[in-house]
Amino acid sequence: MDEVQVVVAHSERATLRVGDVFLKVDADQARIDAEVEAMSLAPVPTPKVLWRKPPVLAITAVPGATLGRLGGPATGSSAAWAAAGAALRKLHDAPLPPRPGRAGRSAAALTAELDDECGRLVASGLLPVGLVARNRRAAEAALRPWTPAFTHGDLQIAHVFLDGDEVTGIIDWSEAGRGDALYDLATFTLGHEEHLDDVIAGYGTDVDLDVIHAWWSLRSLLAVRWLAEHGFDPFAPGCEVDVLRSRM
Structure with a gap:
């Protein structure tokens, strides 16, 4: 191969692509263990x-293409989005994995984390107090009891690959485990609200839209400062700050 592509890199982990092989470098061995298990x-x-040699995990590329990315245009037919919803329902209906995942944090833990993060966002001047306060109130609906499901925990639109209307692969499972199913639905549709109905049609069950909307606010509030500190731009058009503004 004549090229090594840096897919993502920050202080916690990095992913490189060499041909059809992805190399994930992560100093947190527990995170790699959780990904392989999931x-x-x-x-x-x-x-x-393909192989594991800590701190590196080598995996194959999956065929197909994503439906887009946060901050970019969404692609794919309604049927493709519905197919993603159906795959997500299949995951959520599977037997529970042994570990709790990122989507499995308790309401008490999330409340404490959210309140701390909102205080930091305002104190630093990163976001205006009114925007933070309104989204903090909107996030309250996500802080409720839920039935554990097998969740991906980081189901960004860029992590689901399709060929036409068929899901060919879901990647990046390091945050997977027992958790709130609606967290996955909210993460997948974050910034692409216009496709939420298609995803739910494929998911095939009643879904509390207020909770999904709440997760959009909650997830964005928790992400903005981390993204800004790790070289990403949550203020880019269509990204987390625009999601927070849309909740106004």
Whole structure:
């Protein structure tokens, strides 16, 4: 191969692509262990593990293309978005994995984290107090009891690959585990509200839209400062800050 592509890199981990092989470098071995375990248990297409030599995990690329990315235009038919919803429902209906995931934090823990983060956002001047306060109130609906499901925990639109209307692979399982199913639905549709109905049509069950809207606010509030501190731009058009403004 004549090129090594840096897919993502920050102080916690990095992912490199060499041809059809992805190399994930992560100093947190528990995170790599959780990813490998989740991919082995998930009833949906996932990358194949080629080898592991801590701190590196080598996996195959998956075929197909994503439906877009946060901050960019969304692609794909309504049927493609519905297919993603159906795959997500299949995951959520699977037997529970042994570990709690990112989507499995308790309401008490989330409340404490959210209140702390909102205080930091205002104190630093990163976001205006009114924007933070309104979204903090909107986020309250997500802080409720939920039935544990097998969740991906970081189901960004860029992590689901399709070929036409068929899901060919879901990547990046390091945050997977037992958690709130609506967190996954909210993460996948973050910034692409116009496709929420299609995803729910494929998901095939009643969904509390107020909770999904609340997760959009909650997830964005928790992400803005971390993204800004790790070289990403949450203020880019269509990204987290625009999501918070849209909730106004």
